[in-house]
Amino acid sequence: MSNNTAVVVGGGIGGLSAAIGLRLVGWDVTVVERAATLDDAGAGISLHANGMRALATLGVADAVEAASRRQYTGGTRTPDGRRLALMDGAALERELGTPIVGIPRADLHRILRAAIPPNDLVIGSEVTDVATAPGSRVRVTYGETTLEADLVVAADGINSKLRRRLFPSHPGPVYAGSTVLRAITDRPVEGLADDFALTWGHGAEFGHIGFPDGRAEWHATLNAPAGLRYRDPLDEMRRRFARWHDPIPALLAATRPEDVLHHDVNELVTPVPSFAVGRIALLGDAAHAMTPHLGQGACQALEDAVTLAASLGTATALDTATAEAAITTALTRYDAARRPRTLTVARDARRAGRMGQQLTNPVAVGLRNAAIRLTPPGAMVRTVLKHADWTPPRITPASRAA
Incomplete structure (x- = not known):
């Protein structure tokens, strides 16, 4: 019997990872990406243990780590350079057995491809077009x-057309x-001594991620x-951050004008009702x-990809009727595993922004800075573990x- 088949809409980090995972469990996969290239050469990324x-x-x-710089040193400062908190990447690695790494997105995309x-x-x-086909399959x-x-x-990003198709009344990103x-x-x-660093001003943040060749991404x-x-x-x-x-x-000073990207930060504040509808999974x-x-x-997104593949690993090489029920059950399992966790992480990210980069009131900024300086290092580690410690x-x- 032939393998089950999947179409992944979107060739970003999540879509490529989903394709790798589904192939591992025996599915035939086609990835469809509208962009002419599959990399984002102007940006870098930190990858936590999860x-x-x-x-x-x-x-x-192994390939990702070989192209990355481990993040052991750095932390958070004020614009004049005073230290608020130290980053103890070695302590996190001891706790989790996995380092935090920084890598150019283009290199990560290349490895996934x-x-x-x-x-x-x-x-x-x-x-x-995506439409229901005979036998509960999907025509793409x-x-x-x-x-x-x-x-x-559906790994087609924050402005997902497939999400709009599934949930036409959802307000979308804001x-x-x-x-x-x-x-x-x-x-x-x-x-560039620090592997990773953040500096918080009033309503502004500047950070960088170091790479193995001595270059860095800044944001x-x-x-x-x-x-x-x-x-x-x-x-x-250069004018804004000169001091x-x-x-x-x-x-x-080490940046070319043509390499600067500028994007607004948008998010899905209103949760989608489900990550799976029929034979379509959101990721x-x-x-x-x-x-x-x-x-x-x-x-x-990487967690989504692995969880989806693991859930669907039991839905292969079955007769048609059994396979249909198995896929439906697998997608229900995927939704149940991913929606609560991602809601929590998204909520905590929103709160972190409000108490970090977005804070402007001088009194509030002073109180926050004092609280961070008084926080024991062990508490800082536990804060990171809350999100990074995932099995x-x-x-x-x-x-x-093959």
Whole structure:
């Protein structure tokens, strides 16, 4: 009997990881991505233990770690350089057995793509129709091609068209009150001692992630009206952060103007009613787009991918009637496992932003800073563990031809 088939709509981190996981459990998978390229060359990412554990389950963690810089040093400061909290990456690694790492998104995408046969990736094509097909299957149309599949994975991002199709009355994403500018430096940065760092001002945050070659990603998150754009974004950042502590001016000096990205921060404040409807599963930002203040967005998408694959691993190589019931049960299991956890992480990320980067009142900022300085290091570690200490479900690889 042939393998079950899936179409993954979206070739980002979540979609590619879902495809890897589904292939591991014996499914035939086609990934359809509307963009002409599958990387985001202007950004970097931190992966906490939960994300790395998910990648290990998918069989790609070693390659990711080899392209990453472990995050042991750094922490949070005020704009004049005074330390608020130290990052103890070694303590977190001792607790979890897995390091936090920083990696360019383009490298992560490249590693994930390499784990999928090239013929299973359709680039530069947009899904235009998803409809029920005979036998409870789903018919997916993109370009001049129409496929029938047992499952569609909606990994098409925060502005997901498939989510709108499933829940037309859902309000969709809303502006979170912050806008973010970011880039990867064009060259190694002198004096970049910290692997990862955040600096909190009044309604502003500047952070960086170091990479193995000495370059770094920086981001500047600012309270601003939605849609605000600058004529010269890099010049504006150099002006805005000129008096902030080293190495912030050096990071900006090592950046080319054409490499700066600027996006508003949006999130799904209203939860979707379910992550699975019929034979369609929502995954990643399409299901639970959150603010970046905990650095968990990509990690939660990776958790989704592993959980979906593990849930569907029991729905292979069965007769049609049994397979239909098994897939429905598996998607119910996926929804039950993922929706409560992602709701909690999204809520905590929103709160972290309000008490961190978005805080503007001078008295409130002073009280927050004092509270952070008085917080024992062990409590800081426990705060990170709340979200990073996740155990992946077991995936049993199917016996299949490559």
